[in-house]
Amino acid sequence: MDLETLxxxxxxxxxxxxxxxxxxxxGLPVESGGATALxxxxxxxxxxxxxxxxxxxxxxxxxGITPGSGPGHLALFGYDPVEYRIxxxxxxxxxxxxxxxxxxxxxxxxxxxxDEVGRITDRRAGRISTxxxxxxxxxxxxxxxxxxEVFVRPVKEHRFxxxxxxxxxxxxxTESDPQRLGEAPLKIEAKVPEAERAAGLVNxxxxxxxxxxxxxxxxxxxxxxxxxxxxxxxxxxELYQLRVAAIAVYPMYRGLGKLAGMEALATGPSVRDEFEVxxxxxxxxxxxxxxxxGTDTAGEDGNFPAKVAVIEEVDRELPTVxxxxxxxxxxxxxxxxxxxxxxxxxxxxxxxxxARWCRPDGVREFSERGCVQGGLGRLRGKxxxxxxxxxxxxxxxxxx
Amino acid sequence: MDLETLxxxxxxxxxxxxxxxxxxxxGLPVESGGATALxxxxxxxxxxxxxxxxxxxxxxxxxGITPGSGPGHLALFGYDPVEYRIxxxxxxxxxxxxxxxxxxxxxxxxxxxxDEVGRITDRRAGRISTxxxxxxxxxxxxxxxxxxEVFVRPVKEHRFxxxxxxxxxxxxxTESDPQRLGEAPLKIEAKVPEAERAAGLVNxxxxxxxxxxxxxxxxxxxxxxxxxxxxxxxxxxELYQLRVAAIAVYPMYRGLGKLAGMEALATGPSVRDEFEVxxxxxxxxxxxxxxxxGTDTAGEDGNFPAKVAVIEEVDRELPTVxxxxxxxxxxxxxxxxxxxxxxxxxxxxxxxxxARWCRPDGVREFSERGCVQGGLGRLRGKxxxxxxxxxxxxxxxxxx
Numbered sequence: 139m140d141l142e143t144l145x146x147x148x149x150x151x152x153x154x155x156x157x158x159x160x161x162x163x164x165g166l167p168v169e170s171g172g173a174t175a176l177x178x179x180x181x182x183x184x185x186x187x188x189x190x191x192x193x194x195x196x197x198x199x200x201x202g203i204t205p206g207s208g209p210g211h212l213a214l215f216g217y218d219p220v221e222y223r224i225x226x227x228x229x230x231x232x233x234x235x236x237x238x239x240x241x242x243x244x245x246x247x248x249x250x251x252x253d254e255v256g257r258i259t260d261r262r263a264g265r266i267s268t269x270x271x272x273x274x275x276x277x278x279x280x281x282x283x284x285x286x287e288v289f290v291r292p293v294k295e296h297r298f299x300x301x302x303x304x305x306x307x308x309x310x311x312t313e314s315d316p317q318r319l320g321e322a323p324l325k326i327e328a329k330v331p332e333a334e335r336a337a338g339l340v341n342x343x344x345x346x347x348x349x350x351x352x353x354x355x356x357x358x359x360x361x362x363x364x365x366x367x368x369x370x371x372x373x374x375x376e377l378y379q380l381r382v383a384a385i386a387v388y389p390m391y392r393g394l395g396k397l398a399g400m401e402a403l404a405t406g407p408s409v410r411d412e413f414e415v416x417x418x419x420x421x422x423x424x425x426x427x428x429x430x431x432g433t434d435t436a437g438e439d440g441n442f443p444a445k446v447a448v449i450e451e452v453d454r455e456l457p458t459v460x461x462x463x464x465x466x467x468x469x470x471x472x473x474x475x476x477x478x479x480x481x482x483x484x485x486x487x488x489x490x491x492x493a494r495w496c497r498p499d500g501v502r503e504f505s506e507r508g509c510v511q512g513g514l515g516r517l518r519g520k521x522x523x524x525x526x527x528x529x530x531x532x533x534x535x536x537x538x
Numbered sequence: 539m540d541l542e543t544l545x546x547x548x549x550x551x552x553x554x555x556x557x558x559x560x561x562x563x564x565g566l567p568v569e570s571g572g573a574t575a576l577x578x579x580x581x582x583x584x585x586x587x588x589x590x591x592x593x594x595x596x597x598x599x600x601x602g603i604t605p606g607s608g609p610g611h612l613a614l615f616g617y618d619p620v621e622y623r624i625x626x627x628x629x630x631x632x633x634x635x636x637x638x639x640x641x642x643x644x645x646x647x648x649x650x651x652x653d654e655v656g657r658i659t660d661r662r663a664g665r666i667s668t669x670x671x672x673x674x675x676x677x678x679x680x681x682x683x684x685x686x687e688v689f690v691r692p693v694k695e696h697r698f699x700x701x702x703x704x705x706x707x708x709x710x711x712t713e714s715d716p717q718r719l720g721e722a723p724l725k726i727e728a729k730v731p732e733a734e735r736a737a738g739l740v741n742x743x744x745x746x747x748x749x750x751x752x753x754x755x756x757x758x759x760x761x762x763x764x765x766x767x768x769x770x771x772x773x774x775x776e777l778y779q780l781r782v783a784a785i786a787v788y789p790m791y792r793g794l795g796k797l798a799g800m801e802a803l804a805t806g807p808s809v810r811d812e813f814e815v816x817x818x819x820x821x822x823x824x825x826x827x828x829x830x831x832g833t834d835t836a837g838e839d840g841n842f843p844a845k846v847a848v849i850e851e852v853d854r855e856l857p858t859v860x861x862x863x864x865x866x867x868x869x870x871x872x873x874x875x876x877x878x879x880x881x882x883x884x885x886x887x888x889x890x891x892x893a894r895w896c897r898p899d900g901v902r903e904f905s906e907r908g909c910v911q912g913g914l915g916r917l918r919g920k921x922x923x924x925x926x927x928x929x930x931x932x933x934x935x936x937x938x
Contacts, residue, residue: 166897170590174897199936200539201917202924203547206937219937220539229938364938482935484928485897486915506913510899516915 141216143536144524145377153465153530155425156416157522159214160452161207161391162434162475164487164506168442175437175445175477176488177505181453183460184469184490188504191467191492194514195506196522198473204484205519210472211394213519215427217371224397225309225366230299232393234291238301238368243309243336245365247290247298249274249357256322261315262296263357271298274357281346283339300362302340307367308333314344315361323361340365373399374425378527383419385412386429395427409451413458420462437475445477466493466529468522469504489514489522493529541616543936544924545777553865553930555825556816557922559614560852561607561791562834562875564887564906568842575833575842575877576888577905579849583856584869584890588904591867591892594914595906596922598873604884605919610872611794613919615827617771624797625709625766630699632793634691638701638768643709643736645765647690647698649674649757656722661715662696663757671698674757681746683739700762702740707767708733714744715761723761740765773799774825778927783819785812786829795827809851813858820862837875845877866893866929868922869904889914889922893929 165174198205198213199220208229209219227244238244249271251260266274275292278300282288286304293299310329316322326344328337344360351358374382376399384395384402392402401423405415409430416426432448459467467490474485488509499513514525527533565574572578598605598613599620608629609619627644638644649671651660666674675692678700682688686704693699710729716722726744728737744760751758774782776799784795784802792802801823805815809830816826832848859867867890874885888909899913914925927933 166895171898195913195915200924201914201921202926202928202933203539203544204928204933204935206935209937220543223937226938479895483895484925484933486913506897507900510911510913510915 139524141372141377147533147536148378149532149534150379151531153532155466155526155530156459156464156468157214157427157526158467158469159427160430160433160449160469160471162437162473162482163471164474164485165437165445166476166478166485168478174506175442176449177507179446179449179453181449181504183453183456184504185502187467187492188490188508189502190498191490192496192499192514193501193504193509193512194489194517195486195509195512196470196489196517196519197486198519202484204482205473206482207390207472208394210519211391214472214522215398216520216523218520222369222371224369226364227299227366228368229390230293231301233390234293234299235389235393236291236299236301239303240368241303241305243302243307243365243367245300245362247300248315248361249296250359250361251356252359257320258323259319260356261319261361265295266357268292268294270357271295274354277350278347281343281350283343286339288343307336309365309367311337311340311365313363313365315363323359326362369397371397375399378532380424381422382425382427383423384427385415387412388431391429400427409455413455417458417462434475437477438480440477440480442477466491466526468526470522486516489517491525491529495529539924541772541777547933547936548778549932549934550779551931553932555866555926555930556828556859556864556868557614557826557926558828558867558869560830560833560849560869560871562837562873562882563871564874564885565837565845566876566878566885568878574906575845576849577907579846579853581849581853581904583853583860584904585902587867587892588890588908589902590898591890592896592899592914593901593904593909593912594889594917595886595909595912596870596889596917596919597886598919602884604882605873606882607790607872608794610919611791614872614922615798616920616923618920622769622771624769626764627699627766628768629790630693631701633790634693634699635789635793636691636699636701639703640768641703641705643702643707643765643767645700645762647700648715648761649696650759650761651756652759657720658716658723659719660756661719661761665695666757668692668694670757671695674754677750678747681743681750683743686739688743707736709765709767711737711740711765713763713765715763723759726762769797771797775799778932780824781822782825782827783823784827785815788831791829800827809855813855817858817862834875837877838880840877840880842877866891866926868926870922886916889917891925891929895929
């Protein structure tokens, strides 16, 4: 159902929803016929919630499609991730907690190395240190381009973010990174006539950067990619009249929450810290998005036991959440990250929804194999939020 | 996901995919509570593949919709069968191995009988023999229409195909068959102004046919239906950079493969022949579509034991395919053809996907009832191809 129609069904309710996202939750057996990390983990509290609740499997974007963190989260927040796209530059800016405004174009930058005739010899400038990146970013941050503001912020090693702030800037721009060695950086070009002005301003910035970096070999030039505006996403307040909080350790996930209109709450780094923040702010919000990063990190590292350990940690701390008696508790992931693959994957993600008004399904274990049999069946990511709202009695009937 | 977005995710991979289509695979029990043909068949190899792999049920077009062979196959090839339509004339031309070009309009023709005042008395000309049809088609093939080429080819009994070849011919044309006795054949009319020229040319052909057939009672006139251009379908090469082969005994299925950009390989008539062709061409292609017709033929004949026998034949020969170690093996059908119904049906089709990176689901038997419990859940036909590509590591992640 489209968001406008969904919005027309929303009513107030004195209920509270917790969306607990275990990043990269879904997995694969390490050996044929073996258990996934979720299946191997001892999870008495999640299993009890599954037994009392209803389960299913989620394709965040579509069957076979491996989601990036951006699309995976937008889907969990109820948006169609193919319709609402987040540019690479915006995601990088969110990842360093840069407050983007609607007047901004953000770009992902690399420091790179040019030879004496201007051809790229290293697209990452020998992966300069994060400290060197910070120093060079401060230098570039002094650049003035007439008519707009420019912000340059370091990320890590050779990576930085540049934000161009000005009225009416179009982000319909090509990239300057040819993605190949032996070629010169490309000029930024306008994909549509309205973007000519923006292209000129960005190219002016790049030329000033070239001058400032001339003597800074190996970081004697920059490459810009993924130039994108802050996406204009209707917020949870506009759509659902909800007061929404995001509890996440990593800036990018707080940023994704902010895109949807969430307030980011400060938290310590552990799962216990995050759940404690949830407890402390329980009265102030209607909807809590809680993000646990460790499952994904362990999966990306190919560390099956570490992924099991994070899942068990979440299970151990879960009573803090359960003691608050959320009207709806959703536990799922933004995508799968099997340790066997060491990367995001296309496999569907286990989903658990526990609520006073859910219809139980006989599944007694929160696991990939259990969720195959779940009463929610096979869902798209964007379908979870309407289900959560329904179980929280936030939606009136559609049609008479 | 739309094909353009899917295309943007495609990367090269040194993997091989086999899509084995058992035409009309899905069935029904003959007696209440009995087994389907797939369930009744002894299929140790398919069952082992199901146990190692992951299963599900497919609605080729949508729940409740009975697919024709065209839409059923287009869906298996990853196209939305409601968006991409294959006109009746084109399907008939494919069925006789006529090489259509983008400049062609193809029509399904019937020889029919007119009375002395020009009213239709038999829409099928008494089902004249295939030999008579061939002779009359040769006669009509001599017709010249200024500015275009015309080809007339016999099909079977009263049926033939006519192809109009010329630049800029629109297929937005009505049909000449009123589908009722006692009426005169209709004039072909343009549905849009751009089709006026084509309508005039087709009507000129029909009038010349009328003259040539005047003394050929009962086949003294023709009726044309389903006038359609070669559909402009993006090919597997364009979309997925894959070298694709079609192995099919019947021309229509080879033709459907060719529409998607497949090379049709010559094969003998048996399943063993087809699998042997697969083996011989294993190095030359990345993706193989293998079509087995016997399951559908048996279903259409209402011959349950024959359908069981074809499935068992496929299972017996399957080790030839398995010995090639395809990275992804998909076994499914383009639709169901229950012997009990003697025709295509809307029932979902069993699906089996076996691959190194699939997530097993506990289903140990390739059967309709087994697939209900499958980890792939309930899919649309067009979702199978992205899944196959994903398991063959041909897709990068969507979004950052």
